[in-house]
Amino acid sequence: MQKLNDKWMRILGIPLLSFTGQWAMYGYTNVPYPDDWRIPFFFILGSVLVWETNRRGIILSRRKYPDLTQTRQRVLYQLIWFAFFASLIRITQTFFYERIGLWPTEDYLQFRPYFFNTLVSFAGTVQIAAYYEGVYLYQRWKVAYTEAQELKKVNLQSQLDSLKTQINPHFLFNNLNSLSSLITSDAQQAELFVDELSSVYRYLLQQNNRDLCPLNDEIQFIKAYFHLLKTRYGDGIFMELDLDPGYLTYLIPPLTLQILLENAIKHNIIAVSRPLTIKLYTLEGHLYVENNLQKKKMAVPSNQIGLQNIMIKYKLLAHSPVTIYTDEHKFLVGVPLLTPTTEGVAG
Numbered sequence: 546m547q548k549l550n551d552k553w554m555r556i557l558g559i560p561l562l563s564f565t566g567q568w569a570m571y572g573y574t575n576v577p578y579p580d581d582w583r584i585p586f587f588f589i590l591g592s593v594l595v596w597e598t599n600r601r602g603i604i605l606s607r608r609k610y611p612d613l614t615q616t617r618q619r620v621l622y623q624l625i626w627f628a629f630f631a632s633l634i635r636i637t638q639t640f641f642y643e644r645i646g647l648w649p650t651e652d653y654l655q656f657r658p659y660f661f662n663t664l665v666s667f668a669g670t671v672q673i674a675a676y677y678e679g680v681y682l683y684q685r686w687k688v689a690y691t692e693a694q695e696l697k698k699v700n701l702q703s704q705l706d707s708l709k710t711q712i713n714p715h716f717l718f719n720n721l722n723s724l725s726s727l728i729t730s731d732a733q734q735a736e737l738f739v740d741e742l743s744s745v746y747r748y749l750l751q752q753n754n755r756d757l758c759p760l761n762d763e764i765q766f767i768k769a770y771f772h773l774l775k776t777r778y779g780d781g782i783f784m785e786l787d788l789d790p791g792y793l794t795y796l797i798p799p800l801t802l803q804i805l806l807e808n809a810i811k812h813n814i815i816a817v818s819r820p821l822t823i824k825l826y827t828l829e830g831h832l833y834v835e836n837n838l839q840k841k842k843m844a845v846p847s848n849q850i851g852l853q854n855i856m857i858k859y860k861l862l863a864h865s866p867v868t869i870y871t872d873e874h875k876f877l878v879g880v881p882l883l884t885p886t887t888e889g890v891a892g
Contacts, residue, residue: 549604549677555596562669563592584642588662591638595631595666596673602626603677613685620678627670635663696756696861699854738776744769749800756862757796760832760882764788767802767825774810781815787826795882797832798858804851805878809836812876827882831868835877855880 551558564585602623610619639662748766764786771784806823813836815821824835856867859881868879 549600551600551677554673555593555600559593559596559673560589562673563589587638587642591634592666592669595634595670598630598634599623599627599670599674602630603674607681611685613682613689616678616682623674623678624671627667627674631666631670632663635659635666638662692861695857699857699861734776738772741769741772745773755799756858757883758799759793759885760788760795760797761793763797763799763802764793764825767806770803770806774806778815778821780817781820782810783820783822785822785824785826787824788832789827792827792830792832792882794885795830796885797880797882798855798862801855801880802834804855805834808851808878809834809876812840813837814839814841830882831879832882833868833877833879835875838871838874838876852878 606619606622606626610616610622636659639659642658745766748762748769767784774782775784802825809821809823813821819839821839822837824833826833826835852867852869855878859865859867862883865881867881868877870877870879
């Protein structure tokens with residue numbers, strides 16, 4: 546949470562505003578301003594105490610209800626805080642005035658001074674807090690707008706990457722070669738291959754307008770996608786699934802699994818003698834994609850855009866980090882699974 550940048554308001558603003566408020570209160574009640582210096586001194590001192598206490602309430606309300614959608618709860622929290630502590634401090638201060646003889650009277654519970662002292666503090670606090678809230682709302686809106694624009698930019702990049710995959714001649718030719726081989730050797734497998742290939746392209750075309758999709762959709766897609774890979778690489782590649790059914794309705798950015806599988810295939814040796822095994826499993830609200838690490842001797846040029854896009858998307862959508870772990874035996878990426886929402890699926 547961003548800290549309150551109000552140093553000069555605390556040092557000069559509050560004392561000046563409290564002095565002005567007290568002067569206005571005397572003018573409103575047609576009472577001459579007192580000659581006793583202790584009255585404005587203690588009033589200003591009390592105002593500083595009231596504001597510092599209420600300022601604490603503003604900070605706590607923002608911690609408890611930080612989002613734009615929680616503005617009503619945040620403001621209500623502040624109003625209740627202001628009313629309680631402004632009343633407590635000013636009533637105590639007014640009683641102190643009378644005890645030391647600033648307002649000599651035999652009736653320590655007369656209503657008027659207690660009421661106006663409390664009213665001025667509460668009303669003044671509300672006006673200043675309204676300004677603080679306005680600045681806070683603007684800052685939150687600016688952050689939300691920036692994140693929305695960044696997410697839009699990332700989505701456009703993802704759509705571009707998806708489009709590149711759709712028209713990538715290597716991807717298409719490799720699959721056509723696989724299909725050509727199957728037609729002459731196994732017509733039934735060729736028919737299944739065509740079905741899976743059409744499922745892959747249909748899914749790719751459908752994801753351009755969605756920010757999130759159910760994990761089950763991604764799993765069905767990746768099964769079809771992996772069928773194409775399996776047809777090409779045979780026993781050089783394997784995929785293992787260990788998914789908790791309870792997480793299948795949870796959400797992830799579309800094409801996340803395709804990016805992670807492509808990353809594993811791009812950087813690792815795939816051979817029958819050294820098979821690449823890709824594991825997908827869920828654990829404690831995360832989906833993990835793990836593969837045994839067997840790097841190619843000739844390093845493949847990579848700008849890591851795919852992984853970076855996944856990380857940025859999660860930062861903007863969920864404010865949750867993506868886990869990346871590697872050692873000499875394996876490479877692991879863990880992505881948070883987001884709680885299902887109608888808005889998320891609709892995009």
